[in-house]
Amino acid sequence: MQKIPSHTKARHFGMVIDVDKCTGCASCMVACYSENNVSFRDEESAKMLSLNWIMVYKLTNGESFPDTEVCYLPQPCMHCDGKEFGKPPCVSVCPAVATDFDWPTGIVSQIYTRCFGCRYCMAACPYHARQFNWWDPVWPADMEKYLSPNVSARTRGVVEKCSFCYHRFQLARQKAYHEGRPEEIGEDEYQTACTQACPSGAITFGDLDNPEHEVYKLKQDRYAFRLLERLNTNPSVYYISKRKWVHRMADNYLEGEVPAAFAENEA
Amino acid sequence: MKIDRRCFLSLAGGLVVGHLLSPVPWKMTDDIAIWSQNWPWTPVPEDGPVRWKETVCTLCPGGCGVRVRTIRDRVVKIEGKEDHPVNRGSLCPLGYSSIQYLYGPSRVTTPMKRTGERGSGEFEPIGWDAAITEVTRKLGELRQNGKSHKTAVIAGDDRGTVPYLFKRFLEAYGSPNFIRTPSGRDAHETAAYLAQGKSAQNVGFDLENAKYILSFGCGLLDGCGAPGYQFAAYSNFGEDHKLVQVEPRLSNTAARAEKWLPAKPGTEAALALSMASVIIDRGLHNRNFISNHAFGFEDFTDDNGNMHKGFRSLVSEYTPSKAAEITGIDARRIESVAVEFARSDKPVAICGYYESRNTADIDKTLAVHALNALVGNINQAGGMFVFPEPDYDLPEVQKDNAASAGTEKPRADLAGSDQYPQSRYLLNLLPKRILEARNNDLPVEALLVVDANPVYTLEESEKVQEAFEKIPFIVSFSSFMDETAKMADIILPDHHFLEGSRDVPAPAGVGMPVEGFSVPVVDPQYDTRNVGDTIIDIAQEMGGSIGSSFPWDDYGDFLEKALSDRYRDLTRNGYIVNRDRVSGISDAFETDSGSYEFYPTRRHTADNGDTDKLPAYREIEIPGSNTNNAVALVAYQSPRIASGAVANPPFMTKTIDSKTLKEDKLFIQINPETARNLNLKQGDEAVIETPAGKATVRIDLFEGIMPGLAAMPAGLGHTAYSRFIAGKGVNVNALLRALPDPAYGMNTAWGIRAQLTKA
Amino acid sequence: MTTSAFPEGVKRCSGSQFILWLLPAFLVLLIAAYAMFRVWGFGLNQTNMNDAYGFALWIWADLAVIALGGGAFFSGFLAYIMGVKQVKNIINFAVILGLVCYSMALLLLGLDVGQPLRGWFIFWHANIHSMLTEVAFCLTIYLGVLIVEFIPVILENPKIQRIRFFHHLSHNMHEIMAVFAATGVFLSFFHQGSLGGVPGVLYGRPFAFREGLFIWPWTFFLFTWSAAAVGPLFTASMCRLTEIITGKRLVKDEVYQLLAKISGWMLLTYIIAKSLDTIYWATVTAPSAGFSLMSFYTNNPLYGIWILIAEIVICGFLPALILITQKGRENRRLLFAAAALAIIGLCINRWVMVLQTLAAPLKPFDEWFMYSPAWTEVVTTIMPVAVGIIVISLAYRYLPLFPQERELNP
Numbered sequence A: 001m002q003k004i005p006s007h008t009k010a011r012h013f014g015m016v017i018d019v020d021k022c023t024g025c026a027s028c029m030v031a032c033y034s035e036n037n038v039s040f041r042d043e044e045s046a047k048m049l050s051l052n053w054i055m056v057y058k059l060t061n062g063e064s065f066p067d068t069e070v071c072y073l074p075q076p077c078m079h080c081d082g083k084e085f086g087k088p089p090c091v092s093v094c095p096a097v098a099t100d101f102d103w104p105t106g107i108v109s110q111i112y113t114r115c116f117g118c119r120y121c122m123a124a125c126p127y128h129a130r131q132f133n134w135w136d137p138v139w140p141a142d143m144e145k146y147l148s149p150n151v152s153a154r155t156r157g158v159v160e161k162c163s164f165c166y167h168r169f170q171l172a173r174q175k176a177y178h179e180g181r182p183e184e185i186g187e188d189e190y191q192t193a194c195t196q197a198c199p200s201g202a203i204t205f206g207d208l209d210n211p212e213h214e215v216y217k218l219k220q221d222r223y224a225f226r227l228l229e230r231l232n233t234n235p236s237v238y239y240i241s242k243r244k245w246v247h248r249m250a251d252n253y254l255e256g257e258v259p260a261a262f263a264e265n266e267a
Numbered sequence B: 001m002k003i004d005r006r007c008f009l010s011l012a013g014g015l016v017v018g019h020l021l022s023p024v025p026w027k028m029t030d031d032i033a034i035w036s037q038n039w040p041w042t043p044v045p046e047d048g049p050v051r052w053k054e055t056v057c058t059l060c061p062g063g064c065g066v067r068v069r070t071i072r073d074r075v076v077k078i079e080g081k082e083d084h085p086v087n088r089g090s091l092c093p094l095g096y097s098s099i100q101y102l103y104g105p106s107r108v109t110t111p112m113k114r115t116g117e118r119g120s121g122e123f124e125p126i127g128w129d130a131a132i133t134e135v136t137r138k139l140g141e142l143r144q145n146g147k148s149h150k151t152a153v154i155a156g157d158d159r160g161t162v163p164y165l166f167k168r169f170l171e172a173y174g175s176p177n178f179i180r181t182p183s184g185r186d187a188h189e190t191a192a193y194l195a196q197g198k199s200a201q202n203v204g205f206d207l208e209n210a211k212y213i214l215s216f217g218c219g220l221l222d223g224c225g226a227p228g229y230q231f232a233a234y235s236n237f238g239e240d241h242k243l244v245q246v247e248p249r250l251s252n253t254a255a256r257a258e259k260w261l262p263a264k265p266g267t268e269a270a271l272a273l274s275m276a277s278v279i280i281d282r283g284l285h286n287r288n289f290i291s292n293h294a295f296g297f298e299d300f301t302d303d304n305g306n307m308h309k310g311f312r313s314l315v316s317e318y319t320p321s322k323a324a325e326i327t328g329i330d331a332r333r334i335e336s337v338a339v340e341f342a343r344s345d346k347p348v349a350i351c352g353y354y355e356s357r358n359t360a361d362i363d364k365t366l367a368v369h370a371l372n373a374l375v376g377n378i379n380q381a382g383g384m385f386v387f388p389e390p391d392y393d394l395p396e397v398q399k400d401n402a403a404s405a406g407t408e409k410p411r412a413d414l415a416g417s418d419q420y421p422q423s424r425y426l427l428n429l430l431p432k433r434i435l436e437a438r439n440n441d442l443p444v445e446a447l448l449v450v451d452a453n454p455v456y457t458l459e460e461s462e463k464v465q466e467a468f469e470k471i472p473f474i475v476s477f478s479s480f481m482d483e484t485a486k487m488a489d490i491i492l493p494d495h496h497f498l499e500g501s502r503d504v505p506a507p508a509g510v511g512m513p514v515e516g517f518s519v520p521v522v523d524p525q526y527d528t529r530n531v532g533d534t535i536i537d538i539a540q541e542m543g544g545s546i547g548s549s550f551p552w553d554d555y556g557d558f559l560e561k562a563l564s565d566r567y568r569d570l571t572r573n574g575y576i577v578n579r580d581r582v583s584g585i586s587d588a589f590e591t592d593s594g595s596y597e598f599y600p601t602r603r604h605t606a607d608n609g610d611t612d613k614l615p616a617y618r619e620i621e622i623p624g625s626n627t628n629n630a631v632a633l634v635a636y637q638s639p640r641i642a643s644g645a646v647a648n649p650p651f652m653t654k655t656i657d658s659k660t661l662k663e664d665k666l667f668i669q670i671n672p673e674t675a676r677n678l679n680l681k682q683g684d685e686a687v688i689e690t691p692a693g694k695a696t697v698r699i700d701l702f703e704g705i706m707p708g709l710a711a712m713p714a715g716l717g718h719t720a721y722s723r724f725i726a727g728k729g730v731n732v733n734a735l736l737r738a739l740p741d742p743a744y745g746m747n748t749a750w751g752i753r754a755q756l757t758k759a
Numbered sequence C: 001m002t003t004s005a006f007p008e009g010v011k012r013c014s015g016s017q018f019i020l021w022l023l024p025a026f027l028v029l030l031i032a033a034y035a036m037f038r039v040w041g042f043g044l045n046q047t048n049m050n051d052a053y054g055f056a057l058w059i060w061a062d063l064a065v066i067a068l069g070g071g072a073f074f075s076g077f078l079a080y081i082m083g084v085k086q087v088k089n090i091i092n093f094a095v096i097l098g099l100v101c102y103s104m105a106l107l108l109l110g111l112d113v114g115q116p117l118r119g120w121f122i123f124w125h126a127n128i129h130s131m132l133t134e135v136a137f138c139l140t141i142y143l144g145v146l147i148v149e150f151i152p153v154i155l156e157n158p159k160i161q162r163i164r165f166f167h168h169l170s171h172n173m174h175e176i177m178a179v180f181a182a183t184g185v186f187l188s189f190f191h192q193g194s195l196g197g198v199p200g201v202l203y204g205r206p207f208a209f210r211e212g213l214f215i216w217p218w219t220f221f222l223f224t225w226s227a228a229a230v231g232p233l234f235t236a237s238m239c240r241l242t243e244i245i246t247g248k249r250l251v252k253d254e255v256y257q258l259l260a261k262i263s264g265w266m267l268l269t270y271i272i273a274k275s276l277d278t279i280y281w282a283t284v285t286a287p288s289a290g291f292s293l294m295s296f297y298t299n300n301p302l303y304g305i306w307i308l309i310a311e312i313v314i315c316g317f318l319p320a321l322i323l324i325t326q327k328g329r330e331n332r333r334l335l336f337a338a339a340a341l342a343i344i345g346l347c348i349n350r351w352v353m354v355l356q357t358l359a360a361p362l363k364p365f366d367e368w369f370m371y372s373p374a375w376t377e378v379v380t381t382i383m384p385v386a387v388g389i390i391v392i393s394l395a396y397r398y399l400p401l402f403p404q405e406r407e408l409n410p
């Protein structure tokens, strides 16, 4: 394991999303566009050409009327720890180190000015969490005025993705530094835009390794699971659902296999 | 010359080294890369000190508190205001997108005058002075010709100071025709008037404190009513909270509900009455409330000696098994929900919350209100409230003869007429009246439209468009180039809410008497004016008693006086909660009986008979014919599609999934079973045709919708605004047709029969 | 006496006939140039790629073309390192073919990246853990090696030979060619492997992911092995095609048969290894992530189990068995039919490793992602063929590629 510089406090940011609470409203998506200068076009229905750092999927249990159930599953970048800690699938493949695992935070970064758009990282990411800028971004009318200076606008030809609103971490760290408590950043001083935006309180964000943070407790919930956990990507985003079929939709199972949270019951 | 190995190697080596040492290729490669990292056409947002400002969102009736991140003179981000009582920290997607409207391409940036054909969208800029002069001249002419009553105002709301100023203007000018756009709110108001004797007041539901919410089709989590408020209430749901959703389609609300009761559409009254029968049968009703505050619960004899059936007798006809037949919901489920509801600590039943196009159904609304009365949950925490409208302490309107004569005339929309004496606004009847006018005797010759977009939001849009084409003079005050503004002769653009001041009255439906106030957070970006100022200017320019009825310097001055003692708190905090204006149960009723009237004695009935005053289930024959390939088309709301208020900004359209909208075609949801009968598959193109119109759509198979229904998202199919929304999908209103209630004139159609065939 | 521009003692067609022959190829080149202009000018939105297909037709073409061009390195390996004399009769041709393949592969890569102007970041900011870095380095260096290997062939043009400097240069270069060939072979073994590593290391993509040896997934070895097996068959087939087109015998049958024999055994061992790999993957690797073999071959309009059968049985075992039998080799038609099958099999392999890898849904609520290339992609993918025709025609016309030509066409 790589040595972490001793002067930086190691954190491991992550999310827990209670999909039984999510209403599919998409506030998180819009808040993210706005926070992160995500561009748009007039044609957005082809989702594999559209930039969405967090995507809310609609899942159905497939039962016929009226036993149908629907679940909404918001999915940002999972900020995977990787099979080997610090080696998310997308990072080790990038030939130009344009995306990296940030040891002090566990955040997977993306450097737009370094990325030359080979898209190998996209092939490596099983979550479709990464998107390519197929077009030059254009902000019509006076919309350039609303762009945030904290996040650089991307150009055509580079890959982008959710950053866990890393600039907010930087701002919080700066503030803490100026206030003379460089290593202390309160749980609510660094929250992502989507977490804040969620009107249903479905998203919780914090340091997964800090017992004082809400996510620390939530990730240990009996019904917590991760998306495609069996691929060994080790995501830092957890989900909670009490519904078995939702667990089944979150990973692949062979015939006869049962999601872990329900294995005991069945045995 | 013989080149030996050494010579060759040194030559090759020299070449390589020479190249490497020469800075030219390296420098150039590097420069090109740097250039590619700073393409001059990629914006670099300017940094600066961050300031957070607070105001209130007015993009929908929700009235959420917002915090606005500004950098110098730019608005960079909108977020929810943590301590705002309505939304408590978060916003709906429309709120988060609202900065796109501030800077977006669909704004009307300066006063405009129509140059092309009506509806062509061809305008030329015209200065404010010239524009206002043109409006006053036209309105003055009409008034001079004794036709002031032919001027009408269509407004999106009738609460708050802006609608007030328009009402006041019409009164001083001489017209009875202030018309609020139709919505389910009409039904709640009517029900509150009939059962509680409260006229023109707000019905609200305290979802924050309720423990058991029994919703008859309110899209609480689909964007209905005040979405911010409902989401906030939902986010605080604990283990002891229950939400039961009655709806024929597994909406987002139904999906999140503890129980989903997919009753056949239009049968909610039967379901509610049957639940009432269960509650009464088992003696679970609130005896204290019934004995002290109820009228018409038991059979009674009126002063004339006529016997009347009471609520108890009525509902006994709606046994669960009979209701099961009507609604398709299992009798035992009806019973168990009824029992849970009545036994709950704080139960509340709601329907067509605030406004909803589906619920201008008086019987259903009365039946649902009656459920709240049965459990005594009126004007109680966690229950149903009736709040008074905010009042303004202002000098009397001065009326000259022309004004008095004009305001006495019958209304253009027939509201309040002998036929519909208890209705306040009936905009849905107006287009037909205009189209059927004889000898060019149009009921409306000048129309002012504020905060409304009737050309898009009324049923049978094509007819509405035709009707509007006949109106000689239309003025729009819209901030955006919406469908109605596009039809106007003059547009006098209002500010975006981030640029101007305005009071935001209690969002109807919200369970607390909150009043908000929005303040400018940026300078106006374009040559726009606060609509309050504009109407004051128009009145003053008209002069005479009209002018003197508007004795204020400007809208700001007016606001200060109108809001009087509330003004300071409102401007300082951005909101106030008028708790003192909520009474307990003691004065909840202003009926003749002084009680909650289960038997609404005042109810006007079409045949003036009195047997049908009690709420009852009456089968609604929706328009259209029932053929082999017929489906019942209903509209549904999605939180990702703005369906009232403004049209989708680009960000919201970006969130729409590709099974709702793809390549500008919208998908209608049908059950796979329906699809099999109609020989349709996922993604197929199909033609849907109703008596009102026809459209090409795509098919989305969804198990969660009742077989036989087709659901179409509301809010698409715009023809105006900008290329980011115009031309995408179909306006469901273009396919719908209103079915007026014979006694109230409001639309009672929950849907329309449509023929669905493979394209 | 004027020196002919043609190699000594051979006949070539007339100039006008030659130009006529090249015309269609130039036309394709022209359209491809326009497509490249569109792509570099307006960006990758000119293709049908999307976020599901970050890699598409071009990357497949790259992998396929490089594998086929691998005939150059393996022939070099046989000729210079193993000292198989017969192979020298075809080595020049193999080098040219390799050169075309590799240069086209690099061009396609240059088209494929979103920011070609920063393409060199792959060297400057190299991430040594990335298979793509390995590919880029090896590919570029190997292209250099191929050019060096090609120069003496050019220098052998009679007109150029008359210039003393070039004459000596060519002589000297020939002497050290073995060193370059050896370097090339090493690099090639390596980058064919890294190409195989590209999909093989994607542990988030269970269709492609393979376990392996140290840092190398099994695909690393399988790619090298298959390129070494099929590359010479491709060289031989192209050579045979040239024979048919020119109507001349250029290489003796024994050369073909020797290459076929070597390739046949290579192919057989490869396909056995590939089968073992597939079985292990289907029974151990993929199921550990919750996938059964058939999850990758059902519920979609294209990728059925037929594709696996085609790759392994019809385009693997079948040609291998033909080629290892003497009877099969001695029947020229059978030999080249087998070669064609083997080439198709290799192309299928590269296709599925790139495209099917991306097409297969991972999240149970995803659907198969389908894609059809845009014209810009198709025409630029055909471009290597056009360039190949032009370069080989020129080379054949002006350079002594085939030492046996004179003997075979007296």
Ligand SMILES: Nc1nc2c(c(=O)[nH]1)N[C@H]1C(S)=C(S)[C@@H](COP(=O)(O)OP(=O)(O)OC[C@H]3O[C@@H](n4cnc5c(=O)[nH]c(N)nc54)[C@H](O)[C@@H]3O)O[C@H]1N2
Pocket: B060, B061, B092, B093, B094, B183, B216, B217, B218, B219, B220, B222, B223, B224, B225, B226, B227, B246, B247, B248, B249, B251, B264, B265, B266, B267, B268, B352, B353, B354, B355, B356, B357, B358, B634, B635, B636, B637, B638, B639, B641, B642, B643, B644, B645, B646, B711, B714, B750, B751
């Ligand atoms: N973001 C955003 N939010 C908004 C608005 C906006 O523009 N943007 N507009 C606001 C306004 S003005 C309004 S009025 C509300 C409207 O919002 P809602 O009041 O929710 O109105 P609808 O979408 O008509 O109806 C909701 C549900 O009723 C179901 N339904 C249809 N027919 C029937 C029936 O016969 N019986 C039953 N039980 N259910 C039925 C449909 O499936 C649909 O899902 O939304 C408000 N919220």
Ligand SMILES: Nc1nc2c(c(=O)[nH]1)N[C@H]1C(S)=C(S)[C@@H](COP(=O)(O)OP(=O)(O)OC[C@H]3O[C@@H](n4cnc5c(=O)[nH]c(N)nc54)[C@H](O)[C@@H]3O)O[C@H]1N2
Pocket: B059, B155, B156, B157, B181, B182, B183, B184, B355, B356, B357, B450, B451, B452, B453, B454, B457, B458, B459, B477, B478, B479, B480, B481, B482, B483, B494, B495, B496, B497, B531, B635, B643, B644, B645, B646, B647, B714, B732, B733, B736
């Ligand atoms: N068939 C059918 N009929 C319906 C509905 C339906 O969904 N289907 N919905 C019903 C319901 S619930 C409602 S609430 C009504 C809604 O219908 P309307 O009352 O017509 O309201 P909106 O569509 O919200 O139109 C508001 C318009 O005001 C403009 N505007 C936005 N902001 C401002 C501002 O700050 N100042 C000014 N002056 N203008 C502004 C916008 O351009 C927008 O077009 O329609 C009702 N009728």
Ligand code: SF4
Pocket: A076, A077, A078, A079, A080, A088, A089, A090, A091, A108, A124, A125, A126, A127, A128, A129, A130, A161, A233, C204
């Ligand atoms: S989700 Fe994808 S992009 Fe994000 S860290 Fe994991 S592999 Fe990388």
Ligand code: SF4
Pocket: A093, A094, A095, A096, A097, A098, A099, A114, A115, A116, A117, A118, A119, A120, A121, A122, A158, A159
């Ligand atoms: S697209 Fe950019 S970030 Fe992704 S692998 Fe290539 S260079 Fe790295």
Ligand code: SF4
Pocket: A031, A032, A033, A035, A036, A053, A054, A076, A077, A161, A162, A163, A164, A165, A192, A193, A194, A195
């Ligand atoms: S964490 Fe930040 S960047 Fe990531 S999805 Fe949420 S808002 Fe977007």
Ligand code: SF4
Pocket: A021, A022, A023, A024, A025, A026, A027, A028, A029, A056, A072, A074, A197, A198, A199, A200, A201, A202, A203
């Ligand atoms: S904002 Fe919250 S509730 Fe809405 S879609 Fe996102 S996670 Fe779900």
Ligand code: SF4
Pocket: B057, B058, B059, B060, B061, B062, B063, B064, B087, B091, B092, B093, B094, B095, B096, B226, B227, B228, B229
């Ligand atoms: S719910 Fe209404 S008021 Fe609240 S943010 Fe959304 S649009 Fe604005």
Ligand SMILES: [Mo]
Pocket: B183, B355, B356, B644
């Ligand atoms: Mo509404």
